[in-house]
Amino acid sequence: MTEITAPKSPVTAAEFANEIREQLKYTQGVTPEQAKPADVYVAVSAAVRRHLVDSWMKTQADMVNGNTKAVGYLSAEFLIGKQLRNALLNAGLTEQFNEAVESLGFSVQDVVDAEYEPGLGNGGLGRLAACFIDSLASLGVPAFGYGIQYRYGIFKQEFDEAGRQIETPDYWLANEEPWGHIDYNRDQKVSFGGEVVEENGRKVWKPAWSVRAVPVDYMVPGYASGRVNTLRLWAAKSYDEFDLLTFNKSEYLDAVKPQVKAENISKILYPEDSTPQGKALRLEQQYFFVSASIHDAIRVFYPGQDKPDLTTFADKITFQLNDTHPVIGIPELMRVLMDEYGYDWDTAWTITNKTFNYTCHTLLPEALEVWPSKLIGELLPRHLEIIEKINDQFESELKAKGVADETIKDMAIYTGDSVRMAYLATYGGSHVNGVAELHSQLLKDVTLKNFSDVYPGKFTNVTNGVTPRRFIKLANPRLSDLITEGLGTDRWLSDLELLKGLEPLAADDEFVKKFAAVKQANKVDFANYAKREYGFDIDPNTMINTMVKRLHEYKRQALKILALIARYADIKSGRLSADEVLPRTVVFGAKAAPGYYLAKQTIQLINNVARVVNNDPDVKGKLNVYFPWNYNVRLAQHLIPATDLDEQISQAGKEASGTGNMKFALNGAMTVGTLDGANVEIRERVGAENFFLFGMTVDEVDALYAAGYDPKKYYDANPRLRAAIDMVADGTFSNGDKSVYADLVHDWLTKDWFMTLADFGAYTDIQAEIEALYVQPLEWNRKALINVANSGYFSSDRSIEDYLERIWKTGPLA
Ligand code: CR1
Structure with a gap:
């Protein structure tokens, strides 16, 4: 006899059809007779989401109240693919869906086809992140995926008559997108530019401009685990819808400028794969989602506390840096701990070092991001100071370990002209891993050899997997x-x-x-x-x-x-x-x-x-x-x-x-x-x-x-x-x-x-x-x-189990 462990169906097909009818009526305002397949798709999605809400809220409550460290997977890309079938599978509603949709007079294929695939990633790195959040939820591990809700995903590819690639914008949000819940009330402020001044012997950053980071929450249902995690993608909004003074002078375009500038931050995914992109906007994107995510984690794990004890932060959540894109999070957490919560350098460093780990996804040296110091200084002046100080501390540490001056120079995080993000990540976090045995070996032998010689214990491997x-x-x-x-x-x-x-x-x-x-x-x-x-x-x-x-x-x-x-x-x-x-x-x-x-x-x-x-x-x-x-x-x-x-x-x-x-x-x-x-x-x-x-x-x-x-x-x-x-x-x-x-x-x-x-x-x-x-x-x-x-x-479940054991040191919720 075949043993079935798939999630049990919570409702009958007839009941599910009624739920779809209700959604059609109350959210779309159409009868089944008036509905198009796209209406049914939206209604079904909303209905499935309702089936997941209780588990989602319980997972969040258990995460905050329990003693299980959560995982924060920081990634500029989540190439999640279409959501409907996956949500139905994990909610145990696949059969009911098929029957219900037909009973309403629609073809299953038409309804499924109405979903537009979100292209929020370039390739392997983004798809891996999507497999990992699926596995985390399926293993019952409390986790957040943190990233960006780009308005335009990876470009749409067409071929012209001559067979050349033509790129056209992928406006995936053109129609109703039923999966992401926009939570305006849990927003975060992210600031840029300006200068650092000394006030009462303390460094104070006076930024020049800010954007509003608004979370868009996607449920990440586990398979047969009863757990539903969150993929929190930040969207950039302007604080000033428009500048009324300018507007009164009827300079309309100037008036909406701040809005355009702010919203540009989450406008488009960089269509790169393994090559660096030297644009200020990219660094803005990186800082934007990482800063919002760090503040979000503090909000979630220390609810309602003005003076949280952040010495326990690394016991609440561990942040995985998916490649170098989120590495600016290391100086950001230092800044938050020191400037916003008053911790001293050493305490802040201990917490930061324990919180972060870094996954490297490449062997191409040109794909390890290096930022010009000037750019960081203009955009994030306080962070540049912190990076310089991290580099000083690093050099002293290397000297004390007897590392030769030449080698120390080669290993510099901050060279004066530029900041090497992979080096910052390697020094600033607890572990570094490659994504296959051979790759991890080559990282130790070639790409990050000096680091592996000095800190052999930091290096480990976790071979990738797929869901x-x-x-x-x-x-x-x-x-x-x-x-x-x-x-x-x-x-x-x-x-x-x-x-x-x-x-x-x-x-x-x-x-x-x-x-x-x-x-x-x-x-x-x-x-x-x-x-x-x-x-x-x-x-x-x-x-x-x-x-x-x-x-x-x-x-x-x-x-x-x-x-x-x-x-x-x-x-x-x-x-x-x-x-x-x-x-x-x-x-x-x-x-x-x-x-x-x-x-x-x-x-x-x-x-x-x-x-x-x-x-x-x-x-x-x-x-x-x-x-x-x-x-x-x-x-x-x-x-x-x-x-x-x-x-x-x-x-x-x-x-x-x-x-x-x-x-x-x-x-x-x-x-x-x-x-x-x-x-x-x-x-x-x-x-x-x-x-x-x-x-x-x-x-x-x-x-x-x-x-x-x-x-x-x-x-x-x-x-x-x-x-x-x-x-x-x-x-x-x-x-x-x-x-x-x-x-x-x-x-x-x-x-x-x-x-x-x-x-x-x-x-x-x-x-x-x-x-x-x-x-x-x-x-x-x-x-x-x-x-x-x-x-x-x-299986990405095995990859996640390896991360849990070798790097994150946490596990499923009780
Ligand atoms: C690598 O090229 C790997 C994925 C996921 C890619 C590929 O071999 O499977 O990462 N790296 O680990 C990448 O996209 C920007 O770097």
Whole structure:
């Protein structure tokens, strides 16, 4: 008998339909007959929220009254995805919803489609934050996600006629947004600019201007935990709606200036991924949400107290700094403790140091934020003083430890000209962690080596994870049902290591066939979805080969597209007869930062390779390339369950972890990948024989750099590589215009910083192995199933348990 632990339904479908009717009437003012699907969506959302409110309030009360330290996850990004299905799942209302909506005369699909996905993140870092708050709630750990409610999320990506990326604003708040509760009565004041003066021997900051930070609260329901946490996203509002004096002189635009300036702070998410952005506005954003969050935590944990005993602060909440974006929180907490509450430096430092921990998400040195001192001085003069003093204290500490002067200089947090936020975070908090074993090791050996030599105890690893609720249960209901059938329980949804129990079933051909049938059905679904949404004609009987992630040179989409062109050239030249070719559908999804030239050229190339290949009768049915635009969480949820083979082909030593790799393995795709990021751990767990490994290792990469890397040598030596690059250069994919990809080609042949050309041979060689296995469906699926069975470790629940034990030292509410 199957044991079911999913949340029990609180109401019948008929009762839920009545609740929806009430919402339609009292909040939307329409009858079910007048309602549009979007009305029903808003009404259902409000109805689900009502089911969660009691648990939400109880969780908050227990958090404040109990003795369990809470977690404050400070993150500039939360890429949460659509909310409705997830809320229904956790409220135990999925079935009731389906029935109720139909009984009201609507299609479930239409209602679900009415939700607009919030794009409040760029990629992996923001999606990880979303998985983490889901897991914290599901584990019953009291927590806040603290961030920004951007009015414009990540840009909407379109492609023009020439295949170029066009960015358009993503005004996700254009229609009613039922999930965020705006709480005007719990606002905070955040100030900027001005000067620091001495009054009675004390430093006093006299800021020049302030904005109002208004919290917008999103409920974060746990799965089967009865707990509901809060994601508190701050929106910036002006204090002065407009300046009446100016307005009376009828200078209308001048009059609304303060409002525009204030509201600009939360206007737009920076469309960056792993590159620094030197804009004052970005620092304003960072300080804005961090300052509001720190004051909010004091308000929450010391309710109604004018003189709270903040020496207990670090026992109430621990703040996790998600990358360097919130690191200004360290001098801010120092300032609050000293200037607002009168603590001395040493006491403030002890509290601050205990409160913060830092997660680094990169290995690219240019992605560690460094702020010009001048900018900090202008925007946050008091903070700059505090940072200088932290740096002085740090230097003395290093001297006392006998660290050499040269090294001390290298380690400076404040260099005079600039402030290194990663160094400030490393010194200012208790722990530093990387996001996969290899990454954490490289942080210790390279990126933060000096720090790890002096403070070895601070460094630890927490390998990333993904939530099985969204990425298996919601995204892949067929596989979820099969897993539950195979294990005889659905407890795996809160204890993903139970997937291990599927391993013996990989020897059971009947079960493997069922597993293969799930994949096939998902492929058909995806083909229909791609037709409906994009007009693509995808053949679900071909291998679906997917590469989805931000477009970045280090991730090496170029390697994939060059190999694909080489395959195309093989068929065209007759080197391979079309019958020898395994039919493949290659699907790309990727956004490039708007200012990232080579990344945008790569997008244009992929689109044009797709255009040429898909229209060439010589390769018809053998090779197809699709590039659905605007890759987002929703598309991921459709595409990942339908994928046979996924690509994790970054240059070794550059991808901190990756989390897409985990989602694919858990959904029964096979992976072709390098020994990079979490690929290493995935391969260890699923077994080397169930993972297509290729390419240079970190050590080989380093050795090749040291020896002097010359990409041209690889071009000269490999005729297939040469043919592919020549086709790009000679205008095959640009209607004969050789100038279009000239810069890209020039970069490959002269620089190729991420050694795409050096790994080309290994990458194309392994394709034979991949295809030999794919033509044996039973064996392929057996291996894919073994991937699923051994990927339970990559649940974000396990990541959170590691954070709790290694860093946060707290746990679930009693
Ligand atoms: C890394 O590039 C990792 C995520 C989440 C990204 C990716 O490898 O999986 O973080 N880093 O840890 C990032 O976005 C700004 O830095």
